[in-house]
Amino acid sequence: MEKTWNNNAWFMVLPVLVLVAFSAVIPLMTVVNYSVQDTFGNNEFFWAGTDWFQDVLESDRFWDALTRNLIFSAIILAIEIPLGIVIALNMPKKGIGVPICLVLMALPLLIPWNVVGTIWQVFGRVDIGLLGRTLAALGINYNYVQNPIDAWVTLIVMDVWHWTSLVVLLCYAGLVSIPDAYYQAAKIDGASRWSVFRYIQLPKMKRVLLIAFLLRFMDSFMIYTEPFVVTGGGPGNSTTFLSIDLVKMAIGQFDLGPAAALSIIYFLIILLLSWIFYTVMTTSDAKG
Amino acid sequence: MARINLEHIRHAYGAKPKSEADYALKEVHHEWNDGGAYALLGPSGCGKTTLLNIISGLINPSEGQILFDGTDVTHLATQHRNIAQVFQFPVIYDTMTVYDNLAFPLRNRHVPEAEVDRRVKEIIEMIGLGGWAKKTARGLTADQKQKISLGRGLVRSDVSAILFDEPLTVIDPEMKWVLRSQIKRLHKRFGFTMVYVTHDQTEALTFADKVVVMYDGQIVQIGTPAELFERPSHTFVGYFIGSPGMNVLPAKIDGATAAVGGESIALGFRPKIKAGATTELGIRPEFISLGREGMPVAITKVEDIGRHKVVRARFADRPISIIVDEDGEIPAEPHVTFDRQAINIYADSWRVGEEA
Numbered sequence: 001m002e003k004t005w006n007n008n009a010w011f012m013v014l015p016v017l018v019l020v021a022f023s024a025v026i027p028l029m030t031v032v033n034y035s036v037q038d039t040f041g042n043n044e045f046f047w048a049g050t051d052w053f054q055d056v057l058e059s060d061r062f063w064d065a066l067t068r069n070l071i072f073s074a075i076i077l078a079i080e081i082p083l084g085i086v087i088a089l090n091m092p093k094k095g096i097g098v099p100i101c102l103v104l105m106a107l108p109l110l111i112p113w114n115v116v117g118t119i120w121q122v123f124g125r126v127d128i129g130l131l132g133r134t135l136a137a138l139g140i141n142y143n144y145v146q147n148p149i150d151a152w153v154t155l156i157v158m159d160v161w162h163w164t165s166l167v168v169l170l171c172y173a174g175l176v177s178i179p180d181a182y183y184q185a186a187k188i189d190g191a192s193r194w195s196v197f198r199y200i201q202l203p204k205m206k207r208v209l210l211i212a213f214l215l216r217f218m219d220s221f222m223i224y225t226e227p228f229v230v231t232g233g234g235p236g237n238s239t240t241f242l243s244i245d246l247v248k249m250a251i252g253q254f255d256l257g258p259a260a261a262l263s264i265i266y267f268l269i270i271l272l273l274s275w276i277f278y279t280v281m282t283t284s285d286a287k288g
Numbered sequence: 289m290a291r292i293n294l295e296h297i298r299h300a301y302g303a304k305p306k307s308e309a310d311y312a313l314k315e316v317h318h319e320w321n322d323g324g325a326y327a328l329l330g331p332s333g334c335g336k337t338t339l340l341n342i343i344s345g346l347i348n349p350s351e352g353q354i355l356f357d358g359t360d361v362t363h364l365a366t367q368h369r370n371i372a373q374v375f376q377f378p379v380i381y382d383t384m385t386v387y388d389n390l391a392f393p394l395r396n397r398h399v400p401e402a403e404v405d406r407r408v409k410e411i412i413e414m415i416g417l418g419g420w421a422k423k424t425a426r427g428l429t430a431d432q433k434q435k436i437s438l439g440r441g442l443v444r445s446d447v448s449a450i451l452f453d454e455p456l457t458v459i460d461p462e463m464k465w466v467l468r469s470q471i472k473r474l475h476k477r478f479g480f481t482m483v484y485v486t487h488d489q490t491e492a493l494t495f496a497d498k499v500v501v502m503y504d505g506q507i508v509q510i511g512t513p514a515e516l517f518e519r520p521s522h523t524f525v526g527y528f529i530g531s532p533g534m535n536v537l538p539a540k541i542d543g544a545t546a547a548v549g550g551e552s553i554a555l556g557f558r559p560k561i562k563a564g565a566t567t568e569l570g571i572r573p574e575f576i577s578l579g580r581e582g583m584p585v586a587i588t589k590v591e592d593i594g595r596h597k598v599v600r601a602r603f604a605d606r607p608i609s610i611i612v613d614e615d616g617e618i619p620a621e622p623h624v625t626f627d628r629q630a631i632n633i634y635a636d637s638w639r640v641g642e643e644a
Contacts, residue, residue, distance in 0.1 A: 179377070181376075182379050184346050185379040185440075187346070187365070188344065188371065188372060188373045189396055189440060190367045190396035191392070191396055192396070195392075195396065199381040199383060200381065204382075
């Protein structure tokens with residue numbers, strides 16, 4: 001069969017092409033451009049090759065921040081995914097409870113990141129915050145400004161509060177798509193509550209869970225605003241994640257070359273990990 | 289294996305039914321024999337699935353009781369009733385293999401693994417999925433999946449009853465025959481009580497010893513296929529069973545004669561009719577003969593459907609259908625005679641018997 005070539009089609013995709021070029025490709029290329037050059041201002045650039053990449057990869061600062069990122073994401077996923085599933089399983093399936101639950105669940109998602117940060121920053125303060133004062137009154141020594149563990153706990157609880165809803169909503173969407181006949185058949189087959197979950201609900205939620213997992217991984221790995229607002233990366237460097245480090249480097253120190261190299265490494269790590277997760281999860285899906 | 293008693297069962301989906309019309313299932317009071325094969329036949333929305341789900345315990349009836357072998361199970365949960373049910377659309381456990389799917393109901397009941405293996409292997413051969421035992425159920429075709437659903441129902445040998453909710457809807461016509469005869473054979477062999485919901489009359493008639501015809505939330509007749517054909521107790525049964533359905537003509541009954549339009553037809557008996565009832569005469573197309581003698585009709589259309597012809601005609605200004613043999617002659621001035629034995633008289637849609 002002869003293919004019809006119609007060059008007018010290019011005009012149709014042109015707007016998207018332009019949009020993507022300006023929003024993604026060109027900025028990314030600019031970063032690439034910075035990462036291989038050195039500048040002392042005045043728009044003068046010198047070729048630097050892979051020096052900046054070597055610098056970044058050899059610095060403890062990078063590896064420490066990366067480790068923090070990985071630990072943070074692992075904790076976030078380990079809490080939010082199971083918690084989201086449990087909440088979704090216990091949400092009402094019909095009646096007036098459904099819209100109420102859905103709205104309640106959606107609320108944290110509607111709040112801008114920096115506002116979430118501010119809320120928790122104030123909430124946890126030992127002098128005026130509700131949480132900080134309550135814990136102090138209970139005799140618990142809690143201070144996220146001075147104690148790294150407390151800072152981490154605050155960030156994790158905040159992220160769980162903010163984002164578990166997303167997992168819940170995705171899982172809930174997967175659950176309500178299961179026809180009643182499955183539950184009825186399971187009853188007739190004498191399946192236990194656990195079997196129903198293991199053999200009906202979990203397989204049906206698998207696809208949405210994959211999406212939830214990827215979204216939560218990428219988002220938590222790129223976290224910036226909330227720790228920036230709450231802890232500013234401290235105490236010390238204990239909550240300095242890659243993103244925070246990157247901003248310090250680029251804007252604080254104006255080290256554009258290393259910052260650009262770090263950006264690219266950061267980007268590639270996220271891309272690589274997401275690809276690994278996706279491949280692992282979809283191949284296990286195909287094998288069943 | 290169990291005898292099933294339905295004691296004054298009624299069901300409404302709304303919380304507080306006010307009138308008769310609020311009931312999806314109007315009063316049902318019947319006994320179904322141990323080991324019987326029953327088909328629940330009726331159009332969509334007549335309450336047949338509701339009745340089935342009441343038997344399986346997926347629905348609690350608003351009123352009445354259900355007894356298995358004399359034991360009240362009305363409030364017993366589905367898993368404790370020892371019944372199997374096959375649904376309209378295949379329900380399979382995607383992540384399990386075909387073998388594990390079939391073993392699932394047995395393993396849940398802690399049947400010893402050797403027994404599980406024996407039964408599963410038997411069923412897997414029977415449903416023709418022998419070579420697929422180790423495959424995951426996900427990649428199968430719709431009718432293979434439905435066979436697994438069927439298999440999961442059949443694998444438990446000790447069930448009180450197996451309930452089928454239009455299980456062959458998604459199966460190809462050819463495969464339908466195979467599966468239907470397999471189910472029949474199993475029924476003969478194991479003798480479980482079987483309830484089969486369908487809206488396909490051929491399926492119901494070929495499959496069941498007793499056909500339960502439902503219409504508008506009630507059971508209008510329970511009978512053998514022959515009874516349903518010859519003596520439909522409600523005009524609905526007449527319409528619904530048979531192809532084409534029974535001719536039902538408004539008639540005035542006077543003693544042992546019925547007047548349809550201008551024609552008067554002699555009946556073999558004196559129907560017992562209450563004053564003021566709307567009366568009708570029912571005659572199946574098979575029992576009308578077309579010839580030169582009798583009452584005049586005007587033929588509007590002849591449909592040749594292979595083994596016989598269906599003649600559509602107007603009789604006493606009403607449409608009727610007549611079945612004529614393939615080589616039967618259609619005269620130029622057609623007349624009809626009704627087989628007297630095959631005439632049924634209906635008062636307010638219900639068949640009436642002879643006056644005592």
